[in-house]
Amino acid sequence: MTPLVERFARVLGARGIVDDPADMAPYLRDWRGLRDGASPFVLRPATVEEAAEVVKIAATEGLAIVPQGGNTSLVAGAVPDSGGRQIVVSLTRMNRIRQIDPIDRTMIAEAGVTLKAAQDAALEKACLFPLSLAAEGSATIGGVLATNAGGNTTIRYGNARDLMLGIEAILPDGRIWNGLRRLRKDNTGYALRHLFAGSEGTLGLITAASLRLFPAPVDRAVAFCALRDEDAALALYRRFDARDARLRAFEYMSGAAVDLVRELIPGVSLPIASAGHYALVDLSSSDPSAGLRDIAESVLAEALETGEVIDATIAESQAQAEALWRIREEHSEAQRKAGLSIKNDVSVPVSAVPELLRAATAACVAILPGIRVAPFGHLGDGNIHFNLVQPEGGAAAFAAKNDALIAAVNSIVRRLDGSFSAEHGIGALKLDQLRDWRGGAEYEMFRAIKTALDPHGRFNPGKMLAEVDAP
Amino acid sequence: MTPLVERFARVLGARGIVDDPADMAPYLRDWRGLRDGASPFVLRPATVEEAAEVVKIAATEGLAIVPQGGNTSLVAGAVPDSGGRQIVVSLTRMNRIRQIDPIDRTMIAEAGVTLKAAQDAALEKACLFPLSLAAEGSATIGGVLATNAGGNTTIRYGNARDLMLGIEAILPDGRIWNGLRRLRKDNTGYALRHLFAGSEGTLGLITAASLRLFPAPVDRAVAFCALRDEDAALALYRRFDARDARLRAFEYMSGAAVDLVRELIPGVSLPIASAGHYALVDLSSSDPSAGLRDIAESVLAEALETGEVIDATIAESQAQAEALWRIREEHSEAQRKAGLSIKNDVSVPVSAVPELLRAATAACVAILPGIRVAPFGHLGDGNIHFNLVQPEGGAAAFAAKNDALIAAVNSIVRRLDGSFSAEHGIGALKLDQLRDWRGGAEYEMFRAIKTALDPHGRFNPGKMLAEVDAP
Numbered sequence: 005m006t007p008l009v010e011r012f013a014r015v016l017g018a019r020g021i022v023d024d025p026a027d028m029a030p031y032l033r034d035w036r037g038l039r040d041g042a043s044p045f046v047l048r049p050a051t052v053e054e055a056a057e058v059v060k061i062a063a064t065e066g067l068a069i070v071p072q073g074g075n076t077s078l079v080a081g082a083v084p085d086s087g088g089r090q091i092v093v094s095l096t097r098m099n100r101i102r103q104i105d106p107i108d109r110t111m112i113a114e115a116g117v118t119l120k121a122a123q124d125a126a127l128e129k130a131c132l133f134p135l136s137l138a139a140e141g142s143a144t145i146g147g148v149l150a151t152n153a154g155g156n157t158t159i160r161y162g163n164a165r166d167l168m169l170g171i172e173a174i175l176p177d178g179r180i181w182n183g184l185r186r187l188r189k190d191n192t193g194y195a196l197r198h199l200f201a202g203s204e205g206t207l208g209l210i211t212a213a214s215l216r217l218f219p220a221p222v223d224r225a226v227a228f229c230a231l232r233d234e235d236a237a238l239a240l241y242r243r244f245d246a247r248d249a250r251l252r253a254f255e256y257m258s259g260a261a262v263d264l265v266r267e268l269i270p271g272v273s274l275p276i277a278s279a280g281h282y283a284l285v286d287l288s289s290s291d292p293s294a295g296l297r298d299i300a301e302s303v304l305a306e307a308l309e310t311g312e313v314i315d316a317t318i319a320e321s322q323a324q325a326e327a328l329w330r331i332r333e334e335h336s337e338a339q340r341k342a343g344l345s346i347k348n349d350v351s352v353p354v355s356a357v358p359e360l361l362r363a364a365t366a367a368c369v370a371i372l373p374g375i376r377v378a379p380f381g382h383l384g385d386g387n388i389h390f391n392l393v394q395p396e397g398g399a400a401a402f403a404a405k406n407d408a409l410i411a412a413v414n415s416i417v418r419r420l421d422g423s424f425s426a427e428h429g430i431g432a433l434k435l436d437q438l439r440d441w442r443g444g445a446e447y448e449m450f451r452a453i454k455t456a457l458d459p460h461g462r463f464n465p466g467k468m469l470a471e472v473d474a475p
Numbered sequence: 476m477t478p479l480v481e482r483f484a485r486v487l488g489a490r491g492i493v494d495d496p497a498d499m500a501p502y503l504r505d506w507r508g509l510r511d512g513a514s515p516f517v518l519r520p521a522t523v524e525e526a527a528e529v530v531k532i533a534a535t536e537g538l539a540i541v542p543q544g545g546n547t548s549l550v551a552g553a554v555p556d557s558g559g560r561q562i563v564v565s566l567t568r569m570n571r572i573r574q575i576d577p578i579d580r581t582m583i584a585e586a587g588v589t590l591k592a593a594q595d596a597a598l599e600k601a602c603l604f605p606l607s608l609a610a611e612g613s614a615t616i617g618g619v620l621a622t623n624a625g626g627n628t629t630i631r632y633g634n635a636r637d638l639m640l641g642i643e644a645i646l647p648d649g650r651i652w653n654g655l656r657r658l659r660k661d662n663t664g665y666a667l668r669h670l671f672a673g674s675e676g677t678l679g680l681i682t683a684a685s686l687r688l689f690p691a692p693v694d695r696a697v698a699f700c701a702l703r704d705e706d707a708a709l710a711l712y713r714r715f716d717a718r719d720a721r722l723r724a725f726e727y728m729s730g731a732a733v734d735l736v737r738e739l740i741p742g743v744s745l746p747i748a749s750a751g752h753y754a755l756v757d758l759s760s761s762d763p764s765a766g767l768r769d770i771a772e773s774v775l776a777e778a779l780e781t782g783e784v785i786d787a788t789i790a791e792s793q794a795q796a797e798a799l800w801r802i803r804e805e806h807s808e809a810q811r812k813a814g815l816s817i818k819n820d821v822s823v824p825v826s827a828v829p830e831l832l833r834a835a836t837a838a839c840v841a842i843l844p845g846i847r848v849a850p851f852g853h854l855g856d857g858n859i860h861f862n863l864v865q866p867e868g869g870a871a872a873f874a875a876k877n878d879a880l881i882a883a884v885n886s887i888v889r890r891l892d893g894s895f896s897a898e899h900g901i902g903a904l905k906l907d908q909l910r911d912w913r914g915g916a917e918y919e920m921f922r923a924i925k926t927a928l929d930p931h932g933r934f935n936p937g938k939m940l941a942e943v944d945a946p
Contacts, residue, residue, distance in 0.1 A: 105824070105826065107709075107713070107825065107826040108824040108825050108826045109825075110824065151662065152662050152666075154660045154662075158659060158660060159659075162637075163659075163660065165666070165669075166633075166637065175916055175920075179915075179916045180916075181916045181917060181920070183917065185892070185894070186824050186892065187822045187823070187824065187857060187893065187894050187897070188629060188630075188634075188822070188825075188856035188857055188858070189625045189629060189634060189822045189853075189856050189857065189858040189894070189897035189898050190822060190894040190896075190897060191622065191623050191625075191673055191894075191896050191897065191898055191899065191900040191901070192894055192895070192896050192900075192901065192909055192912060192913055193673075193901070193909055193913050193917070193918070193921045193939065193940075194670055194673065194674060194920075194921050194924055195623070195636070195669050195670065195672065195673050196917065196920055196921075198636075198666050198669030198670070199665055199666065199669070199670060199924075201666065202662055202664075202665065202666050203665060219716065219717050219719065238578075242578070245690065246690050246761060247761070247762050248690065248721070248760045248761040248762040248765060249762070250719070289719045290717060290718070290719040291718050291719040291720070291770075294719060299762075351658045351659070351660045351661060352658070353576070353579040353581065353657050353658065354578065354579050354580075354659075355576065355578040355579045382660075385659035385660050386579075386658060386659055386660065387659070387660040421656070421657065422658065423656070423658050423660070423661040423662075423663055424663070425661075425662050425663050426658070426660035426661060426662065427660050427662055428662065429662040429663075430662070430663065430664070438663055438664055441663060442663055442664050444650075445646055445650045445651075445652045446652055446654065446664070446667065447664070449646075449652070449665075449667055449928060450664045450665050450667075452927040452928060453665055453670075453924065453927055453928075455927065456923040456924055456926065456927035457920060457923060457924075468664065469664075
């Protein structure tokens with residue numbers, strides 16, 4: 005053992021250090037397999053005090069830290085670079101629910117608690133922790149807050165930051181900041197928790213968070229609908245929204261995206277007529293007499309009458325509801341199986357979603373005939389995963405057009421006053437886009453804040469903000 | 476005219492400068508009449524370009540700027556000090572609604588639009604801008620965002636920051652930052668808008684904001700209830716909340732506070748039996764068939780059965796609903812008429828509200844027998860205005876105990892993990908408390924951010940953060 009690893013071992017014990025190359029591999033490769041980094045070893049503190057000691061030693065040694073939770077970033081945000089001077093600090097051993105209060109509807113969870121474990125802990129107390137996304141079995145509370153994750157339920161409950169009341173973090177000098185308040189109103193100084201949320205590990209190490217809970221739903225209605233066209237998707241969303249119908253999710257899927265799921269995922273079938281566009285509608289309420297099924301039926305009847313909806317089904321059971329959701333949730337896996345793909349995680353004002361779908365599809369087909377344009381996503385909050393899949397047998401041609409396709413989609417998003425990164429963040433992949441889209445005064449404020457809170461640039465260097473040469 | 480005022484006059488024209496002492500007076504005295512400041516003149520830009528020019532000139536002249544909206548701060552946050560080197564910049568001429576979109580449910584409003592005008596503009600498009608507070612006829616969008624105002628509807632819609640999608644601001648060097656995005660999801664860099672929200676004018680001049688709207692309510696039920704005790708107030712809140720009853724507000728009032736309204740405000744009467752504790756319950760929905768009155772009746776029937784509720788009435792008309800709300804809204808005016816008062820704007824976790832009410836009442840009565848302990852506030856979000864009113868004829872004794880009474884309430888709030896400033900902020904009045912309660916690493920981060928974004932300390936010096944001696 006080198007002296008450095010010995011210093012860490014004295015703090016963390018043998019269980020807290022991973023240095024076997026085979027054991028380290030999963031920590032060093034990002035979820036999409038785009039980046040392989042190097043780290044002398046991986047540190048796994050089990051308590052906030054251990055985490056603070058780790059950061060202090062790294063500070064005295066001039067080492068950089070890459071915070072990592074479930075390592076499910078889609079923008080390579082939680083793996084080190086290849087230089088070998090960045091140490092991965094994995095929070096997965098900090099996985100305690102410290103407190104859960106069903107009266108206040110709050111929970112204090114450590115950073116390494118998975119999103120699924122947090123949901124389950126809430127449910128045991130007849131509460132709901134509503135954040136929900138495909139990677140919830142692996143993604144952690146620390147990670148979803150550091151990236152301000154969104155997911156399916158933003159239209160009802162907001163993004164991760166909106167579910168957070170307070171944060172505990174290790175600052176770059178190794179001090180513990182305990183900001184774990186549980187208050188809905190607390191106007192005492194700058195909202196530091198909102199600065200750490202979405203900071204992608206560049207300001208410190210989030211070790212715990214106090215979170216909002218909601219009453220657990222007892223009534224639910226889940227419908228799957230075939231739609232006339234893009235405009236019908238928006239119109240149907242507006243019908244439900246205007247009725248105060250307790251929408252929990254409103255997901256859009258293109259016909260091409262659903263076709264990939266039907267072709268490539270065994271055991272998935274479409275329970276309604278096929279179409280060019282689909283919506284999954286999920287209503288939920290803690291009021292047992294909310295009558296959500298009646299509301300869903302009545303809204304769908306109106307939309308069938310106008311022709312917006314071509315065909316629809318409402319789940320008769322929890323199992324049916326899960327089967328409908330599975331069609332939506334298998335989109336990423338189906339696209340992975342179909343070969344090369346490009347993930348454009350974009351957002352636009354909700355009213356512009358139909359225009360985005362039409363214009364970006366036309367632009368991509370013009371660049372590469374045969375391309376499979378397979379958008380899907382969270383229509384209710386304007387966030388569309390405008391994903392592109394290679395033509396069958398056309399990987400090389402697709403790869404050659406990679407940059408042109410991304411540029412074409414982003415140029416339409418820009419015209420529609422949207423964002424090039426709705427919920428995935430910047431990570432290591434979109435540094436140039438951030439500087440381009442948020443340049444000038446805004447980018448300078450980013451840099452000023454980074455310099456003020458992490459003056460030596462020790463936290464997650466090379467992520468979100470392009471590195472500055474040392475002065 | 477001095478050369479300085481001439482420079483500003485060239486940018487703003489005569490209408491944009493107030494320099495007559497009588498005309499200036501309302502800009503220099505805070506709403507509670509606690510502070511009288513001095514300013515060489517008051518500047519009133521009408522456009523974002525004028526505002527930017529004003530800040531640039533102030534920067535070159537080394538003058539400080541005090542941003543001001545409706546001047547309704549309860550902590551003297553928007554008036555200058557007495558030194559005469561701080562210039563009030565009033566945003567009230569920037570009062571345009573630049574855009575309103577009922578499909579996206581967004582509005583772009585300039586900083587000087589009053590909260591009431593923003594509500595009315597939304598309503599014209601069958602939308603709701605839900606932020607609601609007593610000063611809404613004067614308070615402005617810029618002010619409510621700079622202070623992250625809360626008010627009555629936080630339990631349903633959140634605080635001001637939760638209703639904000641983007642911000643436009645003049646930075647301390649005079650540059651315009653246009654962050655007026657209208658997206659529900661946009662993970663591109665640090666959340667600067669959340670740093671400006673609640674910054675109390677210390678980081679720059681908010682000139683406009685993009686805001687979230689909601690469907691306008693069409694069904695409503697407003698009830699006024701007499702309660703058995705403090706615990707019953709919490710229990711009743713939980714009954715409504717668990718039913719997904721579309722609570723828009725749940726306001727608590729102590730018997731002493733309501734008695735002051737009945738004594739001192741003409742035309743207000745109590746429509747139910749008198750009691751030691753009351754609640755105002757307001758349900759609203761955009762679904763015409765939501766059946767809110769039935770829900771209210773059913774929940775109240777349960778609570779009458781258990782004895783939590785002693786007596787209750789549900790408004791039969793909009794006029795009756797307004798009459799019930801008037802009892803709540805006249806609290807500040809009644810307390811003003813009753814003589815000296817202390818406003819403790821505190822919050823605790825919701826479950827601790829009954830304990831706060833009991834313990835703080837006992838502590839204050841022990842310090843000053845005869846004191847009128849008259850708490851009221853937003854029980855659903857844990858924010859109680861634990862206000863204290865002088866004994867009749869006992870102003871001097873009350874004033875002598877001012878600090879002891881504040882300390883006694885705050886010490887109980889601290890024990891209950893609460894906050895000394897829930898929604899009013901820090902302003903010029905609570906600088907020491909901020910340093911005390913949020914000291915150490917947290918306060919140092921506040922200072923680092925202030926220095927990073929306003930390095931010369933030009934924006935609202937002496938507010939929120941204690942001034943640092945020049946190096």
